[in-house]
Amino acid sequence: MSQEFRLDNIGMVNRNKKISFTFNGKKYFGYEGDTIASALIANGVHLVGRSFKYHRPRGFFGVGVDEPYAILQLERNNERDPNIRATEQEIFEGLEVKSVNCWPSVNFDIGAINNFLKMFFPAGFYYKTFMWPPSFWYKIYEPFIRMAAGFGEASIKHDKERYEHKYEYCDLLITGSGPSGLASAYAAAKNGARVILAEDKPRYGGSLLTSDVNIGNQTGVEWSEKIITELKSMSNVIVKNRSQVFGYYDHNMLVMSERISDHLPKTQKYLPKQRLWYIRAKEVLISSGSIERPLVFGNNDTPGVMLSSAAKEYMKVYGVLVGKKPLIFTNNDSGYETAIEFKKNGVNPLILDTRKEPSSDIITEAKNLGIDIKFSYVVVAAKGYKKVKSADIAKISENKKDLSNIGNIECDCICVSGFWTPSIHLASQSGNKSEFNEKIDAFIPKKSKQKENTIGSANGKFTLEETINEAFDKGYEVSNKITENNNKVSIPTVVEKKSTEHDKFWCVPLPKGKSYKRFLDFQNDVAVTDIELALREGFRSIEHVKRYTTLGMATDQGKTSNLNGLQLVSDIENKVVPQVGHTTFRPPYTPVSIGAIVGREVGKHSKPTRKSPMHEWHEKNNAVFVDAGVWLRPRYYKQGNETLFEASKREAKNVRKNVGVCDVTTLGKIDVKGPDAAEFLNRVYTNAWLKLPVGKARYGVMLREDGIVMDDGTTTRISENHYHMTTTTAQAANVLSHLEYYLQLVWPELNVNVVSTTEQWAGAAIAGPNSRALLMKLFPNTDVSNEGLPFMGYKEADLFGIPAKIYRISFSGELAYEVNVESDFGNFMWEKIIEVGKEFQIQPYGTEALSTLRIEMGHVAGSELDGRTIPHDASLEGLVSKKKDFIGKRSLSRSAFTKPDREKIVGVVPLDKTTSIPEGSYIVKDPKAKLPNPKLGHVSASCWSVEYDNPFSLAIIKDGKNMIGQKLFAMSPLKNKTIPVEIVSSHYVDPEGKRVRA
Amino acid sequence: MLYIFCPHCGSRSQNEFAYGGDATVKRPELNKEISDQDWDNFVYLRKSPRGKHLELWHHISGCRQWIKVERDTSTHEIFKTYKADELIE
Numbered sequence A: 001m002s003q004e005f006r007l008d009n010i011g012m013v014n015r016n017k018k019i020s021f022t023f024n025g026k027k028y029f030g031y032e033g034d035t036i037a038s039a040l041i042a043n044g045v046h047l048v049g050r051s052f053k054y055h056r057p058r059g060f061f062g063v064g065v066d067e068p069y070a071i072l073q074l075e076r077n078n079e080r081d082p083n084i085r086a087t088e089q090e091i092f093e094g095l096e097v098k099s100v101n102c103w104p105s106v107n108f109d110i111g112a113i114n115n116f117l118k119m120f121f122p123a124g125f126y127y128k129t130f131m132w133p134p135s136f137w138y139k140i141y142e143p144f145i146r147m148a149a150g151f152g153e154a155s156i157k158h159d160k161e162r163y164e165h166k167y168e169y170c171d172l173l174i175t176g177s178g179p180s181g182l183a184s185a186y187a188a189a190k191n192g193a194r195v196i197l198a199e200d201k202p203r204y205g206g207s208l209l210t211s212d213v214n215i216g217n218q219t220g221v222e223w224s225e226k227i228i229t230e231l232k233s234m235s236n237v238i239v240k241n242r243s244q245v246f247g248y249y250d251h252n253m254l255v256m257s258e259r260i261s262d263h264l265p266k267t268q269k270y271l272p273k274q275r276l277w278y279i280r281a282k283e284v285l286i287s288s289g290s291i292e293r294p295l296v297f298g299n300n301d302t303p304g305v306m307l308s309s310a311a312k313e314y315m316k317v318y319g320v321l322v323g324k325k326p327l328i329f330t331n332n333d334s335g336y337e338t339a340i341e342f343k344k345n346g347v348n349p350l351i352l353d354t355r356k357e358p359s360s361d362i363i364t365e366a367k368n369l370g371i372d373i374k375f376s377y378v379v380v381a382a383k384g385y386k387k388v389k390s391a392d393i394a395k396i397s398e399n400k401k402d403l404s405n406i407g408n409i410e411c412d413c414i415c416v417s418g419f420w421t422p423s424i425h426l427a428s429q430s431g432n433k434s435e436f437n438e439k440i441d442a443f444i445p446k447k448s449k450q451k452e453n454t455i456g457s458a459n460g461k462f463t464l465e466e467t468i469n470e471a472f473d474k475g476y477e478v479s480n481k482i483t484e485n486n487n488k489v490s491i492p493t494v495v496e497k498k499s500t501e502h503d504k505f506w507c508v509p510l511p512k513g514k515s516y517k518r519f520l521d522f523q524n525d526v527a528v529t530d531i532e533l534a535l536r537e538g539f540r541s542i543e544h545v546k547r548y549t550t551l552g553m554a555t556d557q558g559k560t561s562n563l564n565g566l567q568l569v570s571d572i573e574n575k576v577v578p579q580v581g582h583t584t585f586r587p588p589y590t591p592v593s594i595g596a597i598v599g600r601e602v603g604k605h606s607k608p609t610r611k612s613p614m615h616e617w618h619e620k621n622n623a624v625f626v627d628a629g630v631w632l633r634p635r636y637y638k639q640g641n642e643t644l645f646e647a648s649k650r651e652a653k654n655v656r657k658n659v660g661v662c663d664v665t666t667l668g669k670i671d672v673k674g675p676d677a678a679e680f681l682n683r684v685y686t687n688a689w690l691k692l693p694v695g696k697a698r699y700g701v702m703l704r705e706d707g708i709v710m711d712d713g714t715t716t717r718i719s720e721n722h723y724h725m726t727t728t729t730a731q732a733a734n735v736l737s738h739l740e741y742y743l744q745l746v747w748p749e750l751n752v753n754v755v756s757t758t759e760q761w762a763g764a765a766i767a768g769p770n771s772r773a774l775l776m777k778l779f780p781n782t783d784v785s786n787e788g789l790p791f792m793g794y795k796e797a798d799l800f801g802i803p804a805k806i807y808r809i810s811f812s813g814e815l816a817y818e819v820n821v822e823s824d825f826g827n828f829m830w831e832k833i834i835e836v837g838k839e840f841q842i843q844p845y846g847t848e849a850l851s852t853l854r855i856e857m858g859h860v861a862g863s864e865l866d867g868r869t870i871p872h873d874a875s876l877e878g879l880v881s882k883k884k885d886f887i888g889k890r891s892l893s894r895s896a897f898t899k900p901d902r903e904k905i906v907g908v909v910p911l912d913k914t915t916s917i918p919e920g921s922y923i924v925k926d927p928k929a930k931l932p933n934p935k936l937g938h939v940s941a942s943c944w945s946v947e948y949d950n951p952f953s954l955a956i957i958k959d960g961k962n963m964i965g966q967k968l969f970a971m972s973p974l975k976n977k978t979i980p981v982e983i984v985s986s987h988y989v990d991p992e993g994k995r996v997r998a
Numbered sequence B: 001m002l003y004i005f006c007p008h009c010g011s012r013s014q015n016e017f018a019y020g021g022d023a024t025v026k027r028p029e030l031n032k033e034i035s036d037q038d039w040d041n042f043v044y045l046r047k048s049p050r051g052k053h054l055e056l057w058h059h060i061s062g063c064r065q066w067i068k069v070e071r072d073t074s075t076h077e078i079f080k081t082y083k084a085d086e087l088i089e
Helices: A038-042 A110-120 A136-148 A180-191 A220-233 A310-318 A334-345 A361-368 A425-429 A464-485 A527-534 A540-549 A560-572 A594-598 A615-620 A642-656 A675-686 A732-744 A771-778 A824-840 A847-857 A889-893 B036-043
Strands: A014-023 A024-032 A071-076 A079-085 A097-100 A163-175 A195-198 A237-240 A243-249 A253-259 A274-286 A289-290 A305-307 A326-330 A352-355 A372-375 A377-383 A390-395 A403-410 A414-417 A419-420 A434-437 A442-445 A452-454 A520-522 A621-627 A632-638 A658-661 A668-673 A697-704 A709-719 A721-727 A753-754 A760-769 A796-801 A801-805 A817-822 A842-844 A904-911 A923-925 A938-944 A950-956 A967-972 A977-984 B005-006 B010-013 B020-021 B052-058 B066-070 B078-083
Touching: A014 A038, A038 A310, A038 B010, A071 A180, A110 A361, A136 A697, A163 A180, A163 A464, A163 A594, A163 A771, A180 A195, A180 A220, A180 A274, A180 A464, A195 A243, A220 A237, A243 A274, A243 A425, A274 A425, A274 A594, A289 A310, A305 A310, A310 A326, A310 A334, A310 A414, A326 A377, A334 A361, A334 A414, A352 A377, A361 A372, A372 A540, A377 A403, A377 A414, A419 A442, A425 A452, A520 A527, A527 A540, A527 A560, A540 A560, A615 A621, A615 A632, A615 A824, A632 A642, A632 A842, A632 A847, A642 A658, A642 A842, A642 A847, A658 A771, A658 A824, A658 A847, A668 A675, A668 A732, A675 A697, A675 A721, A675 A732, A697 A889, A709 A732, A709 A796, A721 A732, A732 A753, A732 B052, A732 B066, A760 A824, A771 A817, A771 A824, A796 A824, A801 A824, A817 A824, A824 A842, A824 B078, A847 A938, A847 A950, A889 B036
Parallel strands: A014 A097, A163 A195, A163 A274, A195 A237, A274 A452, A305 A414, A326 A352, A326 A414, A352 A372, A658 A842
Antiparallel strands: A014 A024, A071 A079, A071 A097, A243 A253, A253 A274, A289 A419, A377 A390, A390 A403, A434 A442, A621 A632, A658 A760, A668 A721, A668 A753, A697 A709, A709 A721, A760 A817, A796 A801, A801 A817, A904 A950, A904 A977, A923 A938, A923 A967, A938 A950, A967 A977, B005 B010, B020 B052, B052 B066, B066 B078
8 A cells, every 4th residue: 555645755654554544434554654644644644633713724834843733632541632743643553533623524624714714713702702892702702712722632531641750950951953953062072061852843853954055975864873873872861752841940950851752652561651850950951953934924824834954854854845836935945945955856846936136055056957947926825725726826016015026826835934933931931031143033031041052053053054063063162161171172164155144024015805724823813904904903012912812822823923023013113123113922832741840759659658657547447537637547437338437436435435546757856955955945935934943844835926826736855955746637747846946047046956756656545534544554663653654754664575655645635645666666556545445445536536635625726826816815824924025916006816705615515415517617605697607717627526415616706715615606608507605614624624633 | 930049958959848928026025115007017017119028937847947039029039048037237
């Protein structure tokens, strides 16, 4: 089977390996190394999509990252990938792609009616057309626009592919392996620099793959192969293809996306689909080349109109003819190279050159080959709907304003060349302000902002000799700054056909009485008339024109459209381009998969999961877990068909009645050591610490400088200069940073060190009236009587041969102890406690029961210490020392904090003793008051009191102290509930605190 | 991403650090009378200069030392970094 548009003796695809794929359900074949674009063109397929706004037929315009049209949806290994550029995606066996933005099919697309309704879609149409009547917006306009907007359909399935991140450092990063990239990489690598050379295409060589040149007595292709082979063999060089450096960030950090598996039917085992590289480079050489600039004429978006360099690359790299009756439309010599390539492959092109009488080596060669050339000629309009069938051409006057001799000639493709636009995106992203170069009518980088240099055609150097010389010099120069090896390689001689100046002409005027659409931005359907309209409506700044018309705002970021848009604005405004200025380039240079940006940090992997040493035991005993910060904690231990409510009630009751054990490993623990430790704690906490004896613990509250409670916890004096501080699970990291801040910056004279010991200790809280009896069995050789180990006491003891620390502290309000052992013995400790505790009816309890116990005791936790409360609000004012100064003390005397009706914590009980009060409810005096109902405060935590067997909540309300005894209402508009309540003391159970001291 | 020279560890990426704000703020001395205005200035008021700024960074995933960084807030240029107790001319 042969392909109609495939050439036999040219191209770099592997003819020995046929690959079949489907496009819109129809089967085609291509060869290994083909892109979807080249394989479809080989099969004579040019209609691949529909345009964004008017649904006009779309073909192929470019051959790489610049492609504005050929965006397809891909199915690979049962995964959907929208927005694939057909010019970049390589084919593989079984590949399935289809067109987007068309319905029911690309051949017959209903949306094309927009083309006849263009008067309703002028620039900024979404601000104008859909304004009236207002009620139409939600029901008609918005659903319609949503259906019409966007290309492709993103999958809503979980992406099972793997993406990786990699960090790399190098002396020199070179972005692009064209002549300048290869030459500079070679010079720098030979000078001993650590080099990374990145190429976005599968093949190295850039323009050398398609240009007819000679370097050091070799063809461009031979030379690039030789250089790349040598670079690959060097240990100081990383060479990467299919890798796009898309972002230039601060301090020479560049990000590159490497497509590792996208060209394969399936991601190979142990390999990711894509890899994102974060590269910190000492120096960067930007050798990203240039992109051919289109010419603007009527219907210049018809399939078959494409860049002349693309047509040449399809022939030379893929062995594919884009047409058999080509028309070359050019304002410079580049079109001639394409024409000559056509001629060499047996196809007769016609060249229309806008210039009057140019002369150069290549024009002479074209003439000698017998190629037809018409000077001072332009294409007025392409004819044909789904493919170019002919073109109206005309002679253009010297002032480029008038057309004459309009005639029609048959052709099947129009290859345009409007000279070249340097790809200055990366330089611009680095902060380099570009300047307009009149000679090439384009912007080039100006003064380096970061450690970056732009070389080759990206820097506006359009002859190979200049490029090669500059690249070898720069490669040596920047590498020598780093290596100082002084190892300079010789520069090869370069042979290239001389070329001449381009014509400063890009937009063909309309003939009288014709209103062809002349497109500037091919992806967003922005035509000359849209820009004209925007300017008529008063938009002047190019940034505003861009946003109003959406010029250059498509996924191709105006790679082919920006300069022609600027040129048009400057022509209409009678300004020169540099006065108009250009819009800002921002990363990414090309679209990047969200998956690659996210990397491995997906779902559960987005943060670490920390488990206590007893985790396995909890799992085995039917624990249901809850996320507590990064920790997994047992919420309750399920027995039979119990619900959360039933289980937590059972667990909490058992603590009040017998004894329970809770895993408290997650509490933050900080070792505080040094001769000034007591003084330091005295400054950090609101209460007094200087007289705490060894072997005693104390509860403390610490504030921020603004007076707000930061954290609370107990701290124990282990020995003279050694304290063991505990923090809440959530604040552990912040408290450590806070302590380090004051020790290192504010009071460096204090001789104290702090270090986190959270993970070093496993903790079990043993709580309930039977806890002492249990402790006596666990530690038979230690006196744990009320006298031997009183409330807030501390002892070191021996737990069946394991050193343990016993703190007599209580969060549940019961007689309770906390036992700590080194983490490795955590499970041993836990199993011993359960085993020995059996005779005392021990049960493990989870965070839900823990909450119940602390709420009915009126102990505050995170839901009260919520970053808005001062000690008074949480009834902790008794812990605020009047004698000494501490962090945040001065703030407590600010007027808002000393108001007599300042909020205070209270208890709330529903009058019916059965209705639970939703957390977050408002406390109000009159539920029927006019909205907004003045609120007294809010419910911070709710539980079912196991002591009294009725619901109980904590609330922080205005003038709380004086509200006790009042009948108010808890309102939850969210749950649509209004509950009559009574305000009681927050200490609902054991208000005198007898149990903890028993 | 910034590349910050930690005087204890060497050059490290920004994601190892936490930002700590203006390094020139001095906490009022303990046990000293201070007016509401001066205290408010210390707690709440910070300059947000465009250009050179001496600021604190905490090498939280490294040596855990607080360091001072002289940085240009508009260009991100880092001129010099200091240890917490280093004298700054």
